[in-house]
Each structure stands twice: as structure tokens, then as C-alpha cells.
Amino acid sequence: MHLHKYEKIWLTFGIGSLILFLTVIGIGAFYKGSQPPSHLATIDPQNVEAHEAFREENLGLRKVGDNEYIVSVVASAFNYDLGKDEEGNAIREIRIPVGSTVLFQVTTKDVIHGFEIAGTNVNMMVEPGYINSLETVMDKPGTYTLICNEYCGSGHHFMATKVEVFEP
Numbered sequence: 644m645h646l647h648k649y650e651k652i653w654l655t656f657g658i659g660s661l662i663l664f665l666t667v668i669g670i671g672a673f674y675k676g677s678q679p680p681s682h683l684a685t686i687d688p689q690n691v692e693a694h695e696a697f698r699e700e701n702l703g704l705r706k707v708g709d710n711e712y713i714v715s716v717v718a719s720a721f722n723y724d725l726g727k728d729e730e731g732n733a734i735r736e737i738r739i740p741v742g743s744t745v746l747f748q749v750t751t752k753d754v755i756h757g758f759e760i761a762g763t764n765v766n767m768m769v770e771p772g773y774i775n776s777l778e779t780v781m782d783k784p785g786t787y788t789l790i791c792n793e794y795c796g797s798g799h800h801f802m803a804t805k806v807e808v809f810e811p
């Protein structure tokens with residue numbers, strides 16, 4: 644079979660870029676460990692309290708180790724439930740020491756919400772019936788905003804919470 648010179652150039656270019664892209668994806672997946680957010684964990688949206696992570700006393704920020712935290716959040720129109728403080732008032736912000744490893748685990752009781760901490764790589768969809776989780780290191784101090792980026796109803800634009808990453 645005779646191939647024209649230009650065909651050979653294009654074939655080489657095409658196969659070369661395919662190998663390059665597969666290599667990039669392969670390094671990302673197998674060496675750096677990136678993976679799509681898990682959708683495997685399910686939950687009854689009518690009864691999220693039945694799940695240990697979303698019981699009243701486990702909501703919000705929990706210290707689980709040296710510099711390791713879990714943040715459990717139940718989203719609902721139009722609020723992120725972070726649990727209550729000692730006086731019984733709803734906690735309105737998340738305060739994390741800089742450099743901590745934080746596992747965010749979120750679910751919702753009603754409709755689809757977003758869970759984005761603007762300026763970080765934390766960005767998840769929150770779907771009824773599922774638990775979404777993402778682990779990250781909060782390594783830049785500052786004041787961030789946790790916002791809902793999925794339109795969820797008339798109060799959508801009020802759905803936000805402050806996240807403070809502070810130097811201890």
C-alpha cells in the first residue's frame with residue numbers, strides 16, 4: 644500500500660498525539676491518583692440522620708487526627724447545615740487551621756445543590772440520595788466562601804457560608 648508523504652506525516656502526528664494524551668491520563672490516574680468524585684455511597688435523603696456521618700453531633704468540622712479533619716455538611720434549600728455550637732445556635736462558618744487535610748462529605752435532603760469553595764479545588768455537586776466526598780489539603784490561609792453553584796430555588800443566591808483557613 645502506498646502512502647503519500649503528507650498522509651504519513653498526519654498519521655504520525657495523529658498516533659503520536661493519541662499516545663501523548665493517553666500517557667498524560669495514565670500518569671494522572673495511576674501515578675497521581677486523580678479520580679472522578681465517588682458516586683458509590685448512597686443515603687436515604689428523607690432520613691440523612693440515620694447515617695453516622697450526618698448525625699446532628701457529627702455535623703460540621705470534626706478533628707480526626709493530627710492536622711486531619713472531616714467536614715460533614717447537609718445541604719438543603721437554602722442552607723448548609725454545619726451543626727450547632729454549645730449554646731445550641733447554628734454554626735455559620737468553618738474554621739480550619741492552615742495545612743490541614745480535610746475530607747469534605749456532603750449530602751442533601753431535597754434538591755441538587757452545589758458545594759464550591761471559591762478559590763480552591765473543592766467543587767462538588769450535591770445530589771439527593773448520594774454522599775459526595777472530596778479530600779484536600781487547605782494550604783493557603785485566607786477567607787473563602789462556600790457557595791452553591793447549582794440553581795436550587797428562589798433563595799439560591801443566599802446559599803453561602805464562610806470558610807476561614809487560619810494560621811494557628
Ligand SMILES: [Cu+2]
Pocket residue numbers: 719720721755756757791792793794795799802
Ligand atoms: Cu443550593
